[in-house]
Amino acid sequence: MADQRHGTERPAPEQTGPDWIIPAIAAAFAVYYVISISALRWEAMISGLFVAIVLGVLLALFGLRTVLRLRDGRARVSFEGTFTGRDGLVRQALLLVYIVAFINMVSVLGFTLGVFSFLFASLLTIARLPWTRAALISGIAALTGYVLFIVALRTQFPSGPFETLLKPAVDAFRVAVGLA
């Protein structure tokens, strides 16, 4: 909101608060890093220490600037509008849950079934697609990934029942095209 006093427009105060999350993480990491190197020899610690000190100075400047802005009324503490509304939050939370599940399950399911399960669950609940469409898209994506990454590029992704089942056929194909 503009301040109309004295006939001049004054810009609305900037929002501060959320922009302290990254500095807080950076400060915590810098403290941990400095502790982790405190017993090391000079050569092992100097460059990291230099970066940590510069980071500390920058964070101090940022803190000082925030205090001055708050004092002058050019900033206000607020978390309003930084993060999304309810629908968006639910979608983001679901995606995070599926990512954690995928990371934990991929060693058991293998690449193809892991990708299929992740996409099927996501498309069903986040995109809210009908299950037939979700299954079709997930199946095509998982099979494309299998052909490109595992058959063609031979990436060492975790193997599961699907990869184990098709391994003899893939090996025979590679021998046939001279890429064994």
Place this chain on the structure above:
Amino acid sequence: MEITLPFLGDLVATAFSYWWLILIATTIGITIGAIPGFGAQNTIIMLLPFTLAVEIDMALTFMVALYVASHMGSGIPAVLLNIPGTGGAAATTIDGYPMAKKGKAQQALVLTFVASTVGGTITATLALFLLPYLSRVAYYLHSVEMVVIMLFGIILIALIAAKDTLKGLIAGFFGLLIGAIGTDHIYSTPRGTFGFLELYDGMPLIPALIGLFAISEALVMLEKTSVLSEGGRARMLNSGWSESLEGIRMALARWWHIVWTSIIGLVIGAVPGAGASIAAFVAYQQSRLFSKTPEAYGTGHPEAVMAPEAANNGVGSGSLIPLLVIGVPGGSTAAVMLVVLTYHGVQLGPQLFTTRPELAYGVFATMLVSYLLMLFTILPLTRYLSRIVLISTTVLAPVIVVFTLVGAFAPRAYVFDMGLALVMGIIGFVARKTGYHVVAILIGIILGPILEANFMRAMRISGNDATVFFSSPVAIGLWAMLAFSLVAPFIMSRLRRGNGQDEEGRQA
């Protein structure tokens, strides 16, 4: 050896005779370049059974074509999804993605392809003739100069990537500190690893890139159901081939811009270890510095899309120069190529130009042919590629996440790296939402280990005398450029403000 026109003609004709192989390699290159985690070096490693089995000229043609195509491909997700395929395309996101959001994805893609092709073609041609001179660049840059270049890089990026310089610097130095994770270069003692053995080799770049860009962007995407603004969607739905033609016209009208920014890439690429990410940012910053409309940078400005792409592709030619001339690879892909060439019995270094000139110069002829073939195959696809942004974000986000997560796994085959990508994704998401540019964090992570290695080398050589960093004319010149880059934006904005006031005064 003197280069004559008939010799050059022979080289290009030989490269053209492998057109079918170049088409296969460029298709693979563009595809893997567009998928974060599958860089050219990983793909060449995966395809070693092929490159080691065939004749040397065929192997070299395949590797070079794949390499240049991966540079071009990395701009595609940068423009369409705000996710660079490689670190070299990180600067392309700054203006490419805003163009896509406005419904100008097709134009932005054409700009990146034309800038990549023209920039790559010019630098490959220049490299052919300037090989002996460019190779000397590396001789003038030792650890002392490299430290200044690295600091230069991180400060430039902090100035460019964030609207708030202080936040940009905090993000950059936070990235540098993350880059300092891992064992030290002398005693191999672990630092800041949280006890994880997987971090002893340092912060792996691919999971960091994927987390900071792909996962965080997917989370941001889910706040809305479309990448496009309302006006952007309408524009996209009505767009036809005229958008591509307009993009070509815009790019060619700015041909000089492509030329000089690609030369920046060529020169920086010739410095071993400097890399495409720094070159792209230096080109972006220089482009903005000399622009008549610097305020348009960051909002979807055509020149700001072309500059990093031209430089990124210029690096492609530059990084192969030290490999061919002195046998020192200028980047990780060049290092993999070195392995293949050595296996085939090729002696790299000055003697290569007398014993196998067709091989040494043929690399750049292959680049020329690859760019030419790529342009004609990829330009018609821009209309269809750009349609990706019409897909709902609720479908796009999970697809991006799952394929980039497996990309995080690919280089080291550690499930741990997927977890790391998730952690970096959450940090990236918070950074994006609170005004800290993820590009600055990523570049800090990339430069951190290089900075430390060069810093330690310089200190050991000088007997721990810090004045060594001001001991050479080149280093002093670089410090002066660094200081100039810090103050130049303020001087230029004051000058512009002054000119604006004069203009207003005259109008009044």
